[in-house]
Amino acid sequence: MKLPNEIHxxxxxxxxxxxxxxxxxxxxxxxxxxxxGILQFLKNVTVEKNPERGWLHITExxxxxxxxxxxxxxxxxxYWNLLERHQHDFTGMWRVSEFGNLxxxxxxxIPKSVFIFDCHLVGVSGETLGINDILGKDIQxxxxx
Numbered sequence: 001m002k003l004p005n006e007i008h009x010x011x012x013x014x015x016x017x018x019x020x021x022x023x024x025x026x027x028x029x030x031x032x033x034x035x036x037g038i039l040q041f042l043k044n045v046t047v048e049k050n051p052e053r054g055w056l057h058i059t060e061x062x063x064x065x066x067x068x069x070x071x072x073x074x075x076x077x078x079y080w081n082l083l084e085r086h087q088h089d090f091t092g093m094w095r096v097s098e099f100g101n102l103x104x105x106x107x108x109x110i111p112k113s114v115f116i117f118d119c120h121l122v123g124v125s126g127e128t129l130g131i132n133d134i135l136g137k138d139i140q141x142x143x144x145x
Contacts, residue, residue, distance in 0.1 A: 026117045029076060031110060036134050038074045039082055043096045043104060054095035055086055079114040079121050106131055 014025030045061065046054045058074060074094065077083035082100035086093035102108040111124035 024117055026115050026122060028113050028115055029079065030113050031080060031129065031134060033135050035073060035077060036131060039077055039096060039100060040104060042074065042083070042094070043101070046095055055093045056095060057092045058094050059092045079116065080110045082110065103131060 014023060016022070017024050042056065042058070046056045049056060049061070074083060075085075077100070078085060080103075081097055082103055083094055084097045084100075086095075096104070099108060103110060109128040109130045112127040112129050113125035114121055115123035115125075
């Protein structure tokens with residue numbers, strides 16, 4: 001990813017934004033098998049619980065599970081357009097996007113990395129990965145260690 005010189009420093013240690021004068025840093029986030037496992041899980045659950053619309057209140061549903069959903073790892077899937085938050089409800093309603101379904105079916109690829117500044121996507125890596133590329137590199141979701 002090629003960045004203008006004025007924001008290149010945000011990758012290493014952060015700095016003062018020349019436009020808004022706030023401290024900031026660009027964070028690189030790589031997709032991993034655990035995130036894709038969450039995506040698969042959410043697809044299966046929404047098909048079972050709400051097949052017409054696919055929306056699921058994740059934090060309510062996960063109260064009785066000892067899963068890593070409390071870390072909000074699932075919410076980062078939106079940066080790859082794999083998961084979408086309900087536009088009119090900011091209380092935890094999410095669903096797998098159409099693109100997310102294509103990705104899970106092996107019909108689409110996603111960037112290996114996304115670059116985030118102030119909770120906004122500001123760039124993506126050139127390298128793309130399919131579901132088999134990701135799950136083949138780590139322990140697949142559901143495997144016992």
